[in-house]
Amino acid sequence: MSVSRRTLLAAGPAAAAGLAMPAGAQTSSPTSASSEDRQAPGFYRYKIGDIEITAVHDGSAPRPLENFVRNADIAEVRKAAEEAFLPTDAYQNTFTPMVLRSGGKTILIDTGLGDTGAPTTGLAVTNLRAAGFDPARVDIVIISHFHGDHINGLRLKDGTTVYPNAEIMVPAPEWAFWMDDARMAQSPEGLKGSFQNARRVFGPNPKDVKQFEWGKEIAPGITAIDASGHTPGHTAFVIQSAGKSLTHVVDLTNHPRLFVRHPDWSAIFDMDADKARATRRRMLDMAAAERTQLAFYHAPFPATGHVRKEGNGFEYVPVQWMSAM
Amino acid sequence: MSVSRRTLLAAGPAAAAGLAMPAGAQTSSPTSASSEDRQAPGFYRYKIGDIEITAVHDGSAPRPLENFVRNADIAEVRKAAEEAFLPTDAYQNTFTPMVLRSGGKTILIDTGLGDTGAPTTGLAVTNLRAAGFDPARVDIVIISHFHGDHINGLRLKDGTTVYPNAEIMVPAPEWAFWMDDARMAQSPEGLKGSFQNARRVFGPNPKDVKQFEWGKEIAPGITAIDASGHTPGHTAFVIQSAGKSLTHVVDLTNHPRLFVRHPDWSAIFDMDADKARATRRRMLDMAAAERTQLAFYHAPFPATGHVRKEGNGFEYVPVQWMSAM
Numbered sequence: 001m002s003v004s005r006r007t008l009l010a011a012g013p014a015a016a017a018g019l020a021m022p023a024g025a026q027t028s029s030p031t032s033a034s035s036e037d038r039q040a041p042g043f044y045r046y047k048i049g050d051i052e053i054t055a056v057h058d059g060s061a062p063r064p065l066e067n068f069v070r071n072a073d074i075a076e077v078r079k080a081a082e083e084a085f086l087p088t089d090a091y092q093n094t095f096t097p098m099v100l101r102s103g104g105k106t107i108l109i110d111t112g113l114g115d116t117g118a119p120t121t122g123l124a125v126t127n128l129r130a131a132g133f134d135p136a137r138v139d140i141v142i143i144s145h146f147h148g149d150h151i152n153g154l155r156l157k158d159g160t161t162v163y164p165n166a167e168i169m170v171p172a173p174e175w176a177f178w179m180d181d182a183r184m185a186q187s188p189e190g191l192k193g194s195f196q197n198a199r200r201v202f203g204p205n206p207k208d209v210k211q212f213e214w215g216k217e218i219a220p221g222i223t224a225i226d227a228s229g230h231t232p233g234h235t236a237f238v239i240q241s242a243g244k245s246l247t248h249v250v251d252l253t254n255h256p257r258l259f260v261r262h263p264d265w266s267a268i269f270d271m272d273a274d275k276a277r278a279t280r281r282r283m284l285d286m287a288a289a290e291r292t293q294l295a296f297y298h299a300p301f302p303a304t305g306h307v308r309k310e311g312n313g314f315e316y317v318p319v320q321w322m323s324a325m
Numbered sequence: 326m327s328v329s330r331r332t333l334l335a336a337g338p339a340a341a342a343g344l345a346m347p348a349g350a351q352t353s354s355p356t357s358a359s360s361e362d363r364q365a366p367g368f369y370r371y372k373i374g375d376i377e378i379t380a381v382h383d384g385s386a387p388r389p390l391e392n393f394v395r396n397a398d399i400a401e402v403r404k405a406a407e408e409a410f411l412p413t414d415a416y417q418n419t420f421t422p423m424v425l426r427s428g429g430k431t432i433l434i435d436t437g438l439g440d441t442g443a444p445t446t447g448l449a450v451t452n453l454r455a456a457g458f459d460p461a462r463v464d465i466v467i468i469s470h471f472h473g474d475h476i477n478g479l480r481l482k483d484g485t486t487v488y489p490n491a492e493i494m495v496p497a498p499e500w501a502f503w504m505d506d507a508r509m510a511q512s513p514e515g516l517k518g519s520f521q522n523a524r525r526v527f528g529p530n531p532k533d534v535k536q537f538e539w540g541k542e543i544a545p546g547i548t549a550i551d552a553s554g555h556t557p558g559h560t561a562f563v564i565q566s567a568g569k570s571l572t573h574v575v576d577l578t579n580h581p582r583l584f585v586r587h588p589d590w591s592a593i594f595d596m597d598a599d600k601a602r603a604t605r606r607r608m609l610d611m612a613a614a615e616r617t618q619l620a621f622y623h624a625p626f627p628a629t630g631h632v633r634k635e636g637n638g639f640e641y642v643p644v645q646w647m648s649a650m
Contacts, residue, residue: 038457039648043365057648085616085631085642092645120649132363257642291410300645306410317410317582318643320417320625323364323384324445 041130042123044302047325048293049241051102051221054131055295055302058095058112058153059121065090069258070266070273077258077265084257091255095149096303097124098248098295099131100239103220105139109237109248110297111153114162124153125162138163140219142212143170144250145234146178146198147269150297155201168202169218172211174233227252227283229276230269236283246304247287248295252280256299256307256316260284263313284314293319366455367448369627372650373618374566376427376546379456380620380627383420383437383478384446390415394583395591395598402583402590409582416580420474421628422449423573423620424456425564428545430464434562434573435622436478439487449478450487465544466491467537469575470559471503471523472594475622480526493527494543497536499558552577552608554601555594561608571629572612573620577605581624581632581641585609588638609639618644 042057065088069077078088086092095117100107112124125135141163143151154168155161177183179202184195202209212218214226214235227236230251237248253259254267263280270276287294288309295304305318367382390413394402403413411417420442425432437449450460466488469475479493480486502508504527509520527534537543539551539560552561555576562573578584579592588605595601612619613634620629630643 039370039650040368040456041365042646042648045364057646059648083633085633086645092647094645123648131365300643301648302646308408308410315640318625320411320419321382321627322417323367323382323448323626325364 042127042301043131044321045131045325046302046304046319046322047244048239048246049221049244051100051239051241052325053239053246053295054099054101054133055304056097056099056112056124056127056131057301058097058124058127058149059117060092060094060301061118061121062087062090063093068268070268070270072262072265080258080262084261086255086257091258092300093255094298094300094303095121095124096295096297096299096301097153099128099133099138100219100222102222102239102241105220106133106137107140107142107219107222108138108163108166109142110144110150110250111141111162113149114153115156116148116152121149122153135163136165138166141166141168142219142222142224142237143168143174144237144248144297145171145174145231146194147231147251148194148197150250151198151201155204159204161205168209169212170202170209171224171233171235172213173228174231174235175209175211177232227279229272229274229279231271234276246293246295247283248297249283249287250297252283253296254298256296256305260307260314260316261310288314367452367626368456369646370456370650371627371629371644371647372569373564373571374546374569376425376564376566377650378564378571378620379424379426379458380629381422381424381437381449381452381456382626383422383449383452383474384442385417385419385626386443386446387412387415388418393593395593395595397587397590405583405587409586411580411582416583417625418580419623419625419628420446420449421620421622421624421626422478424453424458424463425544425547427547427564427566430545431458431462432465432467432544432547433463433488433491434467435469435475435575436466436487438474439478440481441473441477446474447478460488461490463488463491466493467544467547467549467562468493468495468499469562469573469622470496470499470556471519472556472576473519473522475575476523476526480529484529486530493534494537495527495534496549496558496560497538498553499556499560500534500536502557552604554597554599554604556596559601571618571620572608573622574608574612575622577608578621579623581621581630585632585641586635586638613639 044055046053065077081088095112097112098109113121115122178195178198212224214224217223221239221241223238225236225238228234236250239246259265263284264277266273284307288307305316307314307316369380371378390402406413420437422437423434438446440447503520503523537549539549542548546564546566548563550561550563553559561575564571584590588609589602591598609632613632630641632639632641
């Protein structure tokens with residue numbers, strides 16, 4: 001799969017469509033590998049008022065449960081995985097960029113891993129094309145925060161810009177943190193790679209990057225809100241149209257079967273664990289009380305659902321898949 | 326959508342593939358209706374040992390909650406829908422045929438509504454083709470029971486056989502009940518249509534229909550088991566390969582967010598409510614205790630998950646969608 005994907009990223013629309021839906025596969029022998037191995041393309045469309053949303057699957061990769069939750073015993077974490085019918089050695093971490101068509105614009109929120117992740121990731125462009133979108137016609141790319149699984153899909157390792165005509169919008173507090181050379185110099189070794197990666201991705205064309213502030217409508221129907229803690233500038237998005245609303249909470253939680261259920265647990269990815277936990281409690285409490293539809297970057301595809309209070313945590317209820325919008 | 330679908334049923338593979346994945350849509354204007362309105366094709370592949378399973382979406386249709394549950398107050402039913410974040414007026418009833426590739430055979434379990442249902446149903450053939458299957462190459466069609474949403478996809482209203490080369494296998498007790506002319510004559514008016522429909526579907530070629538008994542392996546890796554109550558011959562299927570197992574419980578429940586959560590509730594479709602309830606309790610208890618993966622005909626697509634004990638009922642946990650098998 002890895003080889004096909006890399007080839008497809010380079011080969012463009014026809015080949016990408018070919019992976020998703022091989023020409024002639026409908027009448028070819030059902031014993032052929034092309035038919036057997038093929039999953040349905042990873043996109044899912046739904047509407048919030050007049051805004052069309054497409055969840056785009058960038059793939060998933062296994063993440064060991066060992067050394068994953070900072071403040072819970074591994075036995076507890078395995079028990080939670082078992083209760084959620086997830087594997088107890090390593091769960092599958094899913095990556096879910098989102099395309100919005102709003103106010104005549106095609107807007108992408110986060111980009112997936114590009115060509116920097118496991119062979120089972122980096123599928124965003126293939127799935128975007130399968131959904132009928134052309135990366136060259138994406139108008140705006142909004143970035144929630146600067147972790148590699150959110151930004152690396154902007155630029156391939158060879159320097160290629162994946163969305164060549166898009167305005168790139170990033171949270172001002174996130175830019176301020178990661179692009180500060182003095183802070184990079186002082187940062188622990190383990191974090192230096194993230195500082196350098198932000199420069200690799202945004203550095204070549206920094207003038208194309210527009211910074212946005214929290215509390216503002218940054219694109220038609222999309223308001224950026226402070227969801228910091230996971231990173232200093234981690235941003236959630238309230239998407240509103242025609243009286244309907246969706247809150248894209250991005251990395252407010254990692255896998256909801258673990259962290260919506262156990263909101264006080266801190267994944268190692270949370271840079272300020274206490275602040276992230278407080279933000280998580282506050283936003284999940286509000287979503288449960290107001291019955292708000294949520295989108296999550298790391299929920300199982302198509303990564304949208306609701307939460308309800310359950311014991312000391314919350315239960316995640318995925319939205320029902322519909323063939324028609 | 327209705328018109329397109331009917332046309333496609335007649336027009337065959339190329340057109341069907343066209344709905345699922347319009348040629349050239351990848352580079353056409355994303356504002357075109359073909360791109361905007363298109364959902365990903367409704368199929369989902371997974372494996373149970375060496376058996377490849379494909380859940381095939383036949384569509385969904387709204388079903389009012391009023392007069393739906395025989396033995397619960399409408400206020401309770403609406404409350405359960407609300408707790409599951411389903412609409413409180415009418416829920417969406419989903420229909421999910423299943424294709425298995427096992428022992429070199431292509432086997433379909435249940436067929437959807439064909440051209441007899443709402444315009445948002447009857448998508449099984451389109452989605453089968455999108456998944457790379459040719460109806461003419463289906464070797465066996467196994468029927469769980471004779472309700473129209475399970476058998477009508479076998480034969481169009483004009484008499485066309487949809488799976489012309491398939492052996493049709495039906496539960497012997499179900500055949501005995503519905504094909505008994507004396508019983509039809511005595512049956513209440515409301516039930517006569519189902520007797521007549523069974524004759525419409527199976528009557529033209531009754532010699533092609535093979536009856537099977539419970540407790541036997543009826544096709545490679547597929548054992549039929551007694552799940553009666555919903556209908557006199559309602560059958561579930563245990564699918565086993567290489568130490569893995571899936572139980573397809575078919576109509577053991579209607580929507581699991583209502584009837585897995587409240588297993589003592591009786592949907593009006595259950596012909597023998599007491600027996601159906603006892604069967605439901607017994608099979609869900611066993612599945613929860615043994616952590617068995619289940620498939621449901623009426624669960625939200627892709628209609629597979631696990632159940633765990635929760636209060637006096639069970640909680641349904643869908644399987645995590647994976648792009649790779």
